Amino acid sequence: MIDIKKYISNEIKNSIPEINQEITFDNPKDQKHGDLTTNIALVYSKLSGKKPRDLALEISEKLNLDKNLISKTEIAGPGFINFFISDDYYRNILNDILANKNNFGKSTLNENNTANLEWVSANPTKPLHAGHGRQICLGKAIANLLEWTGYKVTREYYYNDAGNQMNKLAESVYARYMQIFNPEFPFPEDGYQGEYIKNIAQLINGMRKDALKNTFKNEEGKEFFKTAGEKYNFKIIRNTLNKLGINHDIFFNESDLYKNGDIEKLIEKFKSNGLAYEKEGALWLKMDEADGFDKDKVIVKSTGEPTYRLPDMAYHIDKINRGYDLILDIFGSDHGDTYKEVLYGVKSAGYDISKIKVIIHQMVTFKMGNESVKMSGRSDTSYYLDELIDDIGADATQFFFVMRGANTHLDFDIKLAKEQSDKNPVYYLQYAYARICGIFRNAETNFPDLITDNIDTKVLKTDEEINLLKTLSRFPEEVEDSASTFEPHKIITYLNKVASDFHTFYHNNRVLDVEQPELSKARLQLAQATKTILKNGFDIIGISSPERM
RNA sequence: GCGCCCGUAGCUCAAUCGGAUAGAGCAUCAGCCUUCUAAGCUGAGGGUUAAUGGUUCGAUUCCAUUCGGGCGUACCA
Numbered sequence A: 001m002i003d004i005k006k007y008i009s010n011e012i013k014n015s016i017p018e019i020n021q022e023i024t025f026d027n028p029k030d031q032k033h034g035d036l037t038t039n040i041a042l043v044y045s046k047l048s049g050k051k052p053r054d055l056a057l058e059i060s061e062k063l064n065l066d067k068n069l070i071s072k073t074e075i076a077g078p079g080f081i082n083f084f085i086s087d088d089y090y091r092n093i094l095n096d097i098l099a100n101k102n103n104f105g106k107s108t109l110n111e112n113n114t115a116n117l118e119w120v121s122a123n124p125t126k127p128l129h130a131g132h133g134r135q136i137c138l139g140k141a142i143a144n145l146l147e148w149t150g151y152k153v154t155r156e157y158y159y160n161d162a163g164n165q166m167n168k169l170a171e172s173v174y175a176r177y178m179q180i181f182n183p184e185f186p187f188p189e190d191g192y193q194g195e196y197i198k199n200i201a202q203l204i205n206g207m208r209k210d211a212l213k214n215t216f217k218n219e220e221g222k223e224f225f226k227t228a229g230e231k232y233n234f235k236i237i238r239n240t241l242n243k244l245g246i247n248h249d250i251f252f253n254e255s256d257l258y259k260n261g262d263i264e265k266l267i268e269k270f271k272s273n274g275l276a277y278e279k280e281g282a283l284w285l286k287m288d289e290a291d292g293f294d295k296d297k298v299i300v301k302s303t304g305e306p307t308y309r310l311p312d313m314a315y316h317i318d319k320i321n322r323g324y325d326l327i328l329d330i331f332g333s334d335h336g337d338t339y340k341e342v343l344y345g346v347k348s349a350g351y352d353i354s355k356i357k358v359i360i361h362q363m364v365t366f367k368m369g370n371e372s373v374k375m376s377g378r379s380d381t382s383y384y385l386d387e388l389i390d391d392i393g394a395d396a397t398q399f400f401f402v403m404r405g406a407n408t409h410l411d412f413d414i415k416l417a418k419e420q421s422d423k424n425p426v427y428y429l430q431y432a433y434a435r436i437c438g439i440f441r442n443a444e445t446n447f448p449d450l451i452t453d454n455i456d457t458k459v460l461k462t463d464e465e466i467n468l469l470k471t472l473s474r475f476p477e478e479v480e481d482s483a484s485t486f487e488p489h490k491i492i493t494y495l496n497k498v499a500s501d502f503h504t505f506y507h508n509n510r511v512l513d514v515e516q517p518e519l520s521k522a523r524l525q526l527a528q529a530t531k532t533i534l535k536n537g538f539d540i541i542g543i544s545s546p547e548r549m
Numbered sequence B: 001g002c003g004c005c006c007g008u009a010g011c012u013c014a015a016u017c018g019g020a021u022a023g024a025g026c027a028u029c030a031g032c033c034u035u036c037u038a039a040g041c042u043g044a045g046g047g048u049u050a051a052u053g054g055u056u057c058g059a060u061u062c063c064a065u066u067c068g069g070g071c072g073u074a075c076c077a
Helices: A004-015 A039-046 A050-063 A087-103 A132-148 A165-182 A195-208 A219-243 A254-259 A260-270 A309-321 A338-348 A385-392 A392-400 A413-420 A425-446 A462-471 A475-482 A489-508 A519-540
Strands: A036-037 A070-076 A078-087 A113-118 A154-161 A250-253 A276-281 A282-285 A296-299 A326-332 A357-362 A366-369 A410-414
Touching: A004 A036, A004 A050, A039 A050, A039 A078, A050 A070, A050 A357, A070 A250, A087 A366, A087 A489, A087 A519, A113 A132, A113 A219, A132 A154, A132 A326, A132 A385, A132 A475, A132 A519, A165 A195, A165 A219, A195 A219, A219 A385, A219 A425, A250 A254, A250 A326, A254 A260, A254 A276, A254 A385, A260 A276, A260 A296, A260 A309, A282 A519, A296 A309, A296 A338, A309 A338, A338 A357, A366 A413, A385 A392, A392 A425, A392 A489, A392 A519, A410 A413, A425 A489, A425 A519, A462 A489, A462 A519, A475 A489, A489 A519
Parallel strands: A113 A154, A113 A326, A154 A250, A326 A357, A366 A410
Antiparallel strands: A036 A078, A070 A078, A276 A282, A282 A296
């Protein structure tokens, strides 16, 4: 298939050699403005000193474009040049979609590149919270998007099995265990409050009875409660991720960074570079005001334990050393400042951080219709991601979290997501897919002869048919655009247009019509192509493709 | 206080590198089921893009200030 933008761009440059800058095209919002538009005359008029409209006229008169591709060229507004692409061009795209099927839309943009996406990375101290869902679902879709543009993607989970929070977990489990025998046993002030800790304690009691009473004094005893809590929590976390169809390739243990000496090496590097200094028993990292930091940060506490920053830095250095072409992190806005500290540390240790990109998403507010759902992380009233998935289903969960741009606050209406009605935006897309499947079921039983890919695309000529073809043809550039900005919600916006155009087509154009077999055959294949685009889009955003609803 | 992000229709949100008359869904109102799934289609109303100023052929988009909201601002992660 010819790249039509490149074609016009080359033709313009050949006609007016003085124009040596990049010529860009937009898809006009208004159909009256054609299929492609360029503002080159507006941009170039500054350099040439000519009036934009005069320049646009000059360009369009010198152009000699293939009528089979471009049916019409117009000058409009302050000096836009609008191009009307021929219907035949779009009819040919139909064959392209049918030939490439589930690969249509995949690009070779990053064909030989590798990407590492690290996300979720929740501590094994508690089950995943509903708010985690935004990052989790975003990451799932972004990983898919990257693969669609050719990246070989490694999905990675940074597993925080070291540090202070694991000790708190051990203390919490132990206290709940002891409370089984003595309800008065004190629970740690800043312990983990959730019911799940009691479940862990009960499991331990079921296996070991009271054999572990008062064993918390020695390291071995502490280790037992820590490991028990960690394993239980991580099992729950992985189970939740499985419900969403998420499988990580690598679980990177924080503790390995201690075992293999990376943390120690990094400390030495900071010290020998004069970037770290000791004060009040702690080790501090010098932070540069020029990079927007107002004070230095502690990297090793006076207790001898590193703060979270240091292993995070060592971890990112490890990822850089693995040689990825793209290293992606996804964090909530509550980490908006801390990742900058980590990257600053990595940079000042002498590493190139240009391959690292960080996606920050804003927080989520959950609502049940008009009532807001309270979610305190400390109390038992927590709303877990597991519960959300059980309440509304995996598809609605994935869809609602990915539906909006990451960089804006998300209002998540659980009542709406749960509703099985036309108010729920998930079903609008899936219904279009199911409807096409229904047409094919009908065709298979009643009109099997009409199902053939030997069709004459010329018979497709109603406004609805051509319009649908135009929308379908945009899929590859939508994928590239969405992937380049790591914004999967753009795919949903696009799929809404696909579904809408299909429903309009369906309403006005009878697909299966024995009186007009050639037309029926072509329309069936148009429906098939629509089904392919919907399926490919669903695969990217990570929802299922139901054959019936 | 300082830093980052956000503010678009009654509500939830789109809007291509700065492009033409700012678009969808829900809600409201009016139509469309003897024909492939009405979880659908067609139409109507609804806007000083928080405010003010600036940059230019052109600003929701860039800059400045103000107002409003979120998140940070730990020897927690």
